[in-house]
Amino acid sequence: MKVVNIVERADIDQGATIINRMLKPRIMYDKTIVSHGTVELAASSKAKN
Numbered sequence: 001m002k003v004v005n006i007v008e009r010a011d012i013d014q015g016a017t018i019i020n021r022m023l024k025p026r027i028m029y030d031k032t033i034v035s036h037g038t039v040e041l042a043a044s045s046k047a048k049n
Contacts, residue, residue: 001026002038008045017043 007020019039026037 002036003041004038005040007040007042009042010045012042012044012046014044014046017041 004023006017009020012018018041020042021040023038023040024035026033027035
C-alpha cells in the first residue's frame with residue numbers, strides 16, 4: 001500500500017495509526033500484485049509523554 005496522506009485525529013489512542021480511507025484498492029491476479037493500492041492514514045494527535 002502507498003500512503004498518500006496522514007491526517008491527525010484526537011479520538012485515536014496515543015501512538016496508533018489506522019486506515020482512514022481507501023483511495024484505490026490493491027489488485028491481485030494469480031497471487032501477483034497487478035496494481036498497488038493507495039490509502040489515507042489517520043494518526044493520533046495526542047503527544048507522547
